[in-house]
Amino acid sequence: MQLDDQLxxxxxxxDLTAVTPDAFAAGIEKMxxxxxxxxxxARRFGLWSLLHMLGSAPDLDVAFxxxxxxxxxxNFMDMVARAQDVSGAGNAG
Incomplete structure (x- = not known):
């Protein structure tokens, strides 16, 4: 599963910056x-991971x-959170 292919x-x-809000919502719904x-x-986990990164993943107890x-x-969620902290993305404000 390649990220670019999935997008x-x-x-x-x-290029997610080129996606309109309606197209984004439709893409999330299809996903x-x-x-x-x-x-x-493995594919389910990949889809869930992408949904998580886009802020639309189902809760773990529902998903798996x-x-x-x-x-x-x-573990994936922790890894993403640590990466955001290191990059400063988690330190807004």
């Missing part, structure tokens, strides 16, 4: 539908039945 699939471009239908664990998958998602 083009759901938003029609790999959520695909996430709900996806059976492959498997405890290992929930733990992996928590």
């Amino acid at each position: 083009r699939r759901y938003f029609g471009t790999d 959520l539908v695909d996430f709900g239908l996806e059976k492959d664990r 039945k498997d405890a290992d998958d929930r733990e992996a998602a928590r």
Whole structure:
């Protein structure tokens, strides 16, 4: 799963700054539908990760039945939070 490919699939471009609010909402909706239908664990995790980065991921207890998958998602969220802290993105204000 390539990030650029996923962005083009759901938003029609790999440049999110070019996506209108309506197109963004439609892309998120399609991604959520695909996430709900996806059976492959790795692909589900990839979709959830992208949804998380875009602020639209379902809660872990809803998204993942498997405890290992929930733990992996928590680890991913921690990693993203640490990266934001290091880059200063988490220090707004």
